[in-house]
Amino acid sequence: MPQKMEHLLERKQKYRALCEQESAIPIFSQAWWLDSVAGDDWDVVLVEKGNIIQASLPYVLRKRMGMTIISQPVLTQNLGPWLRPSSAKYAKQLSQEKDLLQELYARLPAHAFYRQSWHCSRSNWLPLYWQGYQQTTRYTYRIEALSDMEGVWADTQANIRTDIRKAEKQVSIRTDLSFERFIDLNRKVFERQGMVLPYTEALLRSIDSAAEARNVRQIFIAEDEQGRLHAGVYIIWDKDCAYYLMGGGDPDLRSSGATSLCMWHxxxxASTKVRAFDFEGSMLEPVERFCRAFGAKQTPYFSISKTNSKLLKTYFFLQSLRK
Structure with missing residues (x-):
């Protein structure tokens, strides 16, 4: 076996063991998730001290026009560094974060462009600013206290509560329907906009198979008495938070309010599993309005990027002038 491949397998083996030990690593950075969305195209850099992993940074390599791009896979909300928690005083913690982050990023393979969105819990990107990286603030919407469902309902806007009550008179929520039925609903969302699915059905089945095997996914589909499927919601979760990964709906049945009812269910x-619910965005105004209506709080997260290629720098500059 070539030495490079040997080292890759060793890193991944270490990282898989780390993910098994550290349940605080977000679901989108877990090795099994990366297997399901990227196959063999992902790698990881590790910083170890005394045979203990202090920091990790999984990533996906792509080739575009002969250039190496570091990015994150489709349907993967965040992907970035994990740092081992420290009990040191605050000033020392910042010093440790600086050293670990800069060492992680120094170990990335040569690349023309890098972009990853970090988990919202990681806010200190200053050490990378000093290394020439850039940051764009993006937003997701989260409900942080699922333990208080009465409070969540009270914070939900009146129009959503009305939709939920209306839908309850027309449909029932099923959790026993097949993933194929959900894909049909998901596809209709894009067909209504004259678009094709932005991902392959094979990818969706890969995700679903892996998540179902670990019992970290649930599908909610609204069905009426005639057997028509109105809407569906697909969530996944880790030890801390549930994520609204995908949705779907029949455009001819949109007025029933079933999407809101699926989301409420x-x-x-999620309140029986974890403490928080993440709507995964969105920066799109109509989607943002829907997420916010459930009383979810706007939560910033960072998109970190760096362009090393002079050709790409010129291209991005010309693009900015056109805008």
Missing amino acids: AIQF
Whole structure:
């Protein structure tokens, strides 16, 4: 076996063991998730001290026009560094973060462009600013206290509560329907906009198979008495938070309010598993309005990037002039 491949397998083996030990690593950075969305195209850099991993940074390599791009896979909300928690005083913690982050990023393979969105819990990107990286603030919407479902309902806007009550008179929520039925609903969202699925059905089945095997996914589908499927919501979760990964709906049945009812059932279910619910965005205004209406709080997260290629720098500059 070539030495490079040997080292890759060793890193991944160490990282898989780390993910098994550290449940605080977000679901999108877990080795099994990366297997399901990227196959063999992902790698990881590690910083170890005394045979203990202090920091990790999984990533996906792509080739575009002969250039190496470091990015994150589709349907992967965040992907970035994990640092071992420290009990040191605050000033020392910042010093440790600086050293670990800069060492992690120095170990990345040569690349023309890098971009990853970090988990919202990681806010100190200053050490990378000193290394020439850039940051764009993006937003997701989160409900942080699922333990207080009465408070969540009270914070939900009146129009959503009306939709939920209306839908309850027309449909029932099923959690026993096949993933294929959900894909049909998901596809209709894009068909209504004249678009094709932005991901392959094979990818969706890979994700679903892996998540179902670990019992970290649930599908909610609204069905009426005629057997028509109105809407569906697909969530996944880790030890801390549930994520609204995908949705779907029949455009001819949009007025039933079933999407809101599916989402409410998903939130209620999540409250039995984790402490928080993440709507995964969105920066799109109509989607943002829907997420916010459930009383979710706007939560910033960072998109970190760096362009090393002079050709790409010129291209991005010309693009900015056109805008």
